[in-house]
Structures are given as C-alpha cells and as structure tokens.
Amino acid sequence: MxxxxxxxxxxxxxxxxxxxxxxxxxxxxxxxxxxxxxxxxxxxxxxxxxxxxxxxxxxxxxxxxxxxxxxxxxxxxxxxxxxxxxxxxxxxxxxxxxxxxxxxxxxxxxxxxxxxxxxxxxxxxxxxxxxxxxxxxxxxxxxxxxxxxxxxxxxxxxxxxxxxxxxxxxxxxxxxRDGEGPRITFLTVGKVQDFGIKDPLNLGAAMAPAAVDTMVRHFADTGNGPEYYDLIVTGDLGKFGHSLAVKMAVSNGGFDLSKNYQDCGLMLYDTRKQDVHAGGSGCAASATVTYGYLYRKLMDGELKRVLLVATGALHSPVTCFQGNNIPGIAHAVSLEMI
Amino acid sequence: MARDPKRKPLTVDQKRYTEMVRDLVPRPPYLRNSLLAFLFGGLVAIIGQFFTDIYRITMNMSVKEAGNPAVATMIFIGALLTGLGVFDKIARYAGAGLVVPVTGFANSVVSSALEFKREGLVFGIGSKMFILAGSVITFGVVTAFFVGLIYALFVF
Missing domain, CATH: 3.40.47.40 (Stage V sporulation protein AD)
Structure with a gap:
C-alpha cells in the first residue's frame, strides 16, 4: 500500500x-x-x-x-x-x-x-x-x-x-506545485462498473452506479460525508442519471445527496429553453463547467470545497452492436480553497 | 443483430438496477409520436399525390407512369431539405411520418454523403453514402427475391 x-x-x-x-x-x-x-x-x-x-x-x-x-x-x-x-x-x-x-x-x-x-x-x-x-x-x-x-x-x-x-x-x-487557487486535496480512483445497461442512448443510467460507487468510496475513505462539500458535481449523468444517483447513494451507503449534489450536464444548459432532452454529455460537460464556472466560483470564494466526480461510459459502437453491456467509470477529485 | 448466446445472464444487482432504471426513465410519448407520424406521413402522401396529378395532367401520363417522376420529385425534396439542414429538425417531430416514406430514404443517403464528404470522394462519399440505407437495400433485395420466388411458384 x-x-x-x-x-x-x-x-x-x-x-x-x-x-x-x-x-x-x-x-x-x-x-x-x-x-x-x-x-x-x-x-x-x-x-x-x-x-x-x-x-x-x-x-x-x-x-x-x-x-x-x-x-x-x-x-x-x-x-x-x-x-x-x-x-x-x-x-x-x-x-x-x-x-x-x-x-x-x-x-x-x-x-x-x-x-x-x-x-x-x-x-x-x-x-x-x-x-x-x-x-x-x-x-x-x-x-x-x-x-x-x-x-x-x-x-x-x-x-x-x-x-x-x-x-x-x-x-x-x-x-x-505552488501558487494561488483551489488545491487537489483528495483523489478517488474509480473501478469499472457494469450494471447491465445496454442502451447506448441511456448513458446516464449506465454511469450512475459508477458515480455512486466512487462517491461512497470517497466518503468512506476520507471520513468526510457529502455535507463536507459545498457542492458535489457529477460529470454528465443527465436528468435521469442524477435521480438514479441520488436514489442509489441512499440505498448503497446511506448518504443523502439531495442537498448539495448537481450534475454538470444539467447545469450547463437551460433545460427548459434548450432542447437537450436529458442534459449534456461528453468530456466537455464536466470540463467546461469545472474549469469555467466552478473554478471562478472557487477563486471568488463563493465555493470553498467542491467534489468533482467525472463519469465516463466505456463503450464503443462495436461493443454495443455485439451485445455487450455498457461499463461505466467515475473518478473523484476534491478541490478545496485552503 | 448477432447476440452472443454464451453471454452471462444478469446478476441480482444488475437485474434490480435495470428494473429501477426502467421504472424511472419515462417511455417515449408513443401516442403523441404516432399522431404526429400519422399527420406528417399523410402530408407527405398528399404532396406525393399532388405531384402525381400534376405529371398526369400536364404531361398526359397514366397514373402508373406519373408515379415514377412523382417519387423522384419527393426524393429530390427530401434530399434538398437535408442539404438545407431542415429535414432533421422537422423529423424530430414528424418521426416515422417522414422517415418511413421515400423522403426518409433520401435523407439517410444524403445525410451520410454530406457527413463523410471530408474523407474524400472514394473513402468518404462513395463508401459511406449507404451506411444507413445499405440495410434497407440489402433486405429489400432479399425480400424481393423471396416474394418473386413465391410469385413464380404459385401464381404461374
């Protein structure tokens, strides 16, 4: 170790x-x-x-x-x-x-x-x-x-x-190594999870179990519960992935995410006016929200501690056409202004 | 689709989770989609009929003869709307109403050709043009063969 x-x-x-x-x-x-x-x-x-x-x-x-x-x-x-x-x-x-x-x-x-x-x-x-x-x-x-x-x-x-x-x-x-800005205080590396989702159009559902597993692991390893953070964000679970994650966090670890948990894919768009269905996805969902919005909020002091849980669906069109399930992964990084 | 029969069945956790997902994720609005498809499909048919009549009256064709140029015109309109970037916006609402008629076939070919234009004439347009419509052609030909076979055996 x-x-x-x-x-x-x-x-x-x-x-x-x-x-x-x-x-x-x-x-x-x-x-x-x-x-x-x-x-x-x-x-x-x-x-x-x-x-x-x-x-x-x-x-x-x-x-x-x-x-x-x-x-x-x-x-x-x-x-x-x-x-x-x-x-x-x-x-x-x-x-x-x-x-x-x-x-x-x-x-x-x-x-x-x-x-x-x-x-x-x-x-x-x-x-x-x-x-x-x-x-x-x-x-x-x-x-x-x-x-x-x-x-x-x-x-x-x-x-x-x-x-x-x-x-x-x-x-x-x-x-x-040194300088002004949010510091990376903890990093939790996720394991690949397969919860039997096959629909490549429903990636939020495929990734939500991975996000929850990594979050629960992070809370258990660090001893800091969800309330330690001002904001917890997942990468691109979208509307349904977000609800699934909230439900699973309760059933898998007894953690209440309902207060300070959001999803970058949902935050990025005005879902009432912009026709994005369940929300945004892609590498840029978590990257643009974190490096654009959250970074500035951390620098301004409006947020002190943020947990970024970026989620990925590790499939390709080939694996889907061949009938495989869609595996998901999530990595967590805690950003803190110290 | 070829599915591997030896694949593992779902574990208890996977089963429980997929059931949870099924309960939470809403089904597509089938009734609304069907109604829109009916309306738009009907509209496409009316436009097709309009062109058939035009060709029949102006060019003195029989109904059977006027069918071919009318279909070609519908294909042209489908292709043009795809090129103008309008087709996918209408199809989002019209769904099967626009996809099932020949306009949908035109859209699938033209959208693929447009998409793969950057890869050049041979490796792009030439080989990727039928990436979506290819199955329709393949299974259309296969079906036509068997229908023809049945026709030859039983009708004559």
Missing amino acids: GAKRIGKQTWKPEHPPVIISAAAVVGPFEGQGPFKDYFDHIYTDIMAGERSFEAAEKEMLLNACFTCLNKANRTPQDMDFFLAGDILNQTISSSFSALELRIPFFGIYGACSTSAEGLALAAMLVDGGFASFVLAGTSSHNASAERQYRYPTEYGFSRKPHVQWTVTGAGAALVA
Whole structure:
C-alpha cells in the first residue's frame, strides 16, 4: 500500500497541488446557456473556422490550452507534461493538439471522466515530484461525436426523452506545485462498473452506479460525508442519471445527496429553453463547467470545497452492436480553497 | 443483430438496477409520436399525390407512369431539405411520418454523403453514402427475391 493512500481507493497528496489556472471554451449552443459569462471563448460556429468537425474540436482544445497557459503567464516550454484525452477514436483531438503544443505528452482515455482522470494524474505527477507544472485538458464536439457514435448530423429521427446532447467545447487546467487557487486535496480512483445497461442512448443510467460507487468510496475513505462539500458535481449523468444517483447513494451507503449534489450536464444548459432532452454529455460537460464556472466560483470564494466526480461510459459502437453491456467509470477529485 | 448466446445472464444487482432504471426513465410519448407520424406521413402522401396529378395532367401520363417522376420529385425534396439542414429538425417531430416514406430514404443517403464528404470522394462519399440505407437495400433485395420466388411458384 502506497504511503499516500488512505482507505481503499483514495489518495491524499502530501503537499496538495494547486490549479493555478483553468480555461473553458464552448460552442455556440453551449454559449446560450446559463454559464455564458464564465467561459473564456464562445465560438460563433461549430466548425470553429476549420474544415471538419474533428479539426474544430482540436482547435477548441488548443485554444483552451493556450488560454489556460496565458492566464498563468506560462509557455508550453514551462510545462513538464501534457495530459489529455477525448472521446474520438484513438483520441485524435488530444494527440493532434499535443503535436502543436510540443509538451511531453500522455494520452489518457476515460471517456467523459477524462477531466477528473487528468486532474488526478496531474496531481500525482506534481505531488510525486515528477513535475512542477502539468497541463491537463479534454474536449468533445457534438457533431464529431454524433457521427462516430450515432448518426450523421443531418439524419432525421425522433429523439427519446433520455437521450443526451454531446457538449461542444474544451477545457484545460494547469496543475502546479505552488501558487494561488483551489488545491487537489483528495483523489478517488474509480473501478469499472457494469450494471447491465445496454442502451447506448441511456448513458446516464449506465454511469450512475459508477458515480455512486466512487462517491461512497470517497466518503468512506476520507471520513468526510457529502455535507463536507459545498457542492458535489457529477460529470454528465443527465436528468435521469442524477435521480438514479441520488436514489442509489441512499440505498448503497446511506448518504443523502439531495442537498448539495448537481450534475454538470444539467447545469450547463437551460433545460427548459434548450432542447437537450436529458442534459449534456461528453468530456466537455464536466470540463467546461469545472474549469469555467466552478473554478471562478472557487477563486471568488463563493465555493470553498467542491467534489468533482467525472463519469465516463466505456463503450464503443462495436461493443454495443455485439451485445455487450455498457461499463461505466467515475473518478473523484476534491478541490478545496485552503 | 448477432447476440452472443454464451453471454452471462444478469446478476441480482444488475437485474434490480435495470428494473429501477426502467421504472424511472419515462417511455417515449408513443401516442403523441404516432399522431404526429400519422399527420406528417399523410402530408407527405398528399404532396406525393399532388405531384402525381400534376405529371398526369400536364404531361398526359397514366397514373402508373406519373408515379415514377412523382417519387423522384419527393426524393429530390427530401434530399434538398437535408442539404438545407431542415429535414432533421422537422423529423424530430414528424418521426416515422417522414422517415418511413421515400423522403426518409433520401435523407439517410444524403445525410451520410454530406457527413463523410471530408474523407474524400472514394473513402468518404462513395463508401459511406449507404451506411444507413445499405440495410434497407440489402433486405429489400432479399425480400424481393423471396416474394418473386413465391410469385413464380404459385401464381404461374
């Protein structure tokens, strides 16, 4: 058992690393949502001036990374590592961004849990003495994800109520050894969970058990219950995943999440006006809300302690067509202003 | 779809959870969807009839002859609306009313062609154009073969 591990799946950095800067960029549709004033850039076109949706996603991720570096007055040369992942095949947005950033690069994949996975690994690298500065980023794009996972963008069909909307956007955070900002005090690494969900349009339900398992593990390992945090957010469970998580937290651990628990996919959109059905999904859901909205709220002092539980569905169209269940994962990172 | 018969059955926890999900997640509004599909499907049929009559009267065709150009016109309209980015917005409400007629077939082909244009003529448009409509063609041909076989054996 590692010296920094507490409990079964939680690690406590000795000298909690700091997120010294964070940036979030979003597409035009996300820019109409309630957090429009918290984003660093809102694109007016989902093509972002590029010639394909994949190139647009890469442009967004690069923009988020450079904005994040600029805010901290740093250059790519100052960075020790760049950790990034996305949901396109072979995580191309991340690799092609890394090609331009020219920072030693680890590609990571946790589907939509990549934001917390990146933060957790960055915190380990920094606290372990392997790095002073780590840039962690992730992105997703509605149109590039739709064409890979579902249908062509112009294909017409009626949507079911539990369908979620893939968020267009990107987020990046700069994790450093010292500085001003929220510190990563605990990280809980999740286990892959399979609760028998097969419907690739109902990912919230597929991921909710993983989110609850990681949260319950986190509460048990750290001894801090849900009330310790000002806000607990999951990544992209959506409307039904959120309700399922609240129910399961009671039945699996006896924890009451009803007071301070929200979901990034629900927060990002005005669900009454914007037609996103059950809410947003994708890597950018948790990344843009955390690095845009929550980061600023933490810096302003309105929030002191936030638990980010980013959730990912680890399926592909191939596994679904072959009849496999959809496994889910969730990683938790606690961000505290100390 | 080919399902692996050797796959494990659901565990007790999985079963309990999938039941919980089934209870919580609302079913699609089937009645509303059916009514909208009926209305839009009917509308498509009326437009098709309109074109059939136009061709019949202006070009002096029989009803049977006028069918082909009328279908082609409907395909063209479906394709055009897809290209203009309107089709998917209407289909969100119309559902099967727009998808089941030939307009839906046109949409599935044109939307795929548009989507994969960036991958070039050969590996994009050429090979991906029928990514959705391919099954319709395959099973359409297979069904036609068996129907033809039955017709040949029993009718003649």
